[in-house]
Amino acid sequence: MQRQLKAPILHISETRGSTVETSNKQTTPIGRVVQVRLPFASVSWHRPLAVEVRQEGTTYRLPIYDATSRVISLIVFTGLVTVLVPFVIRTILLRRRRTS
């Protein structure tokens, strides 16, 4: 009986863009792919991860941050804290009043 190879459900890999060569350095952008493959659906998410710079024998990586997502996360987190802190304080005060 022939055995079928099963593709993994979650697949994470790195991609490398074309290297840009300038006078003294080579720059290669690197991305990350996250793929979820199900029999009835599939999702793929590809985002830039870092830039690899090779200069005079040394190699270093500069991370690429998603500034918009970070700012939105910060706003949502601040909103949740602003809402939850007064609610928690009020609940504690009410419990104390009831017990006393």
Added chain:
Amino acid sequence: MITDENLQIPRADPTEQALSKLAITASADAVFGEPVVNGDTTVIPCSEVAMGMGMGSGGGPMDEKGNPTGSGSGGGGGARGRPVAAIIITQEGVRVEPIFDITKIVLASLTTGIFILLWIGRLFLMRRSSRMPSISKIRRSIES
């Protein structure tokens, strides 16, 4: 003799088509644009790409003669992409400049602000209602 009617074009499997679309998304060209050179400066635009698709099919029960009463199938998908940053290569060095999506940030701020205002307003209303006597209490006091 081969005619257009006899010629059978092989139809691609929808699952294979979907997977090939995913492979396009997974290629580096989908995220990193063509480098733009302006003098000594080279700019590589970077964007985020996400894609999802799903499909399904089903059939109805068999009738008395054993024939299927009906069947159907469907599928859907969506994709989005947005700029994330720009890699700037100059003689001095390489730097990554983030790209801010002001529309998204403003919308998130407005939504969060409205949510905070509604929640705080609800808290104040609850406090006021706890201080004020209820209608049943007022009725009881009138009756007594």
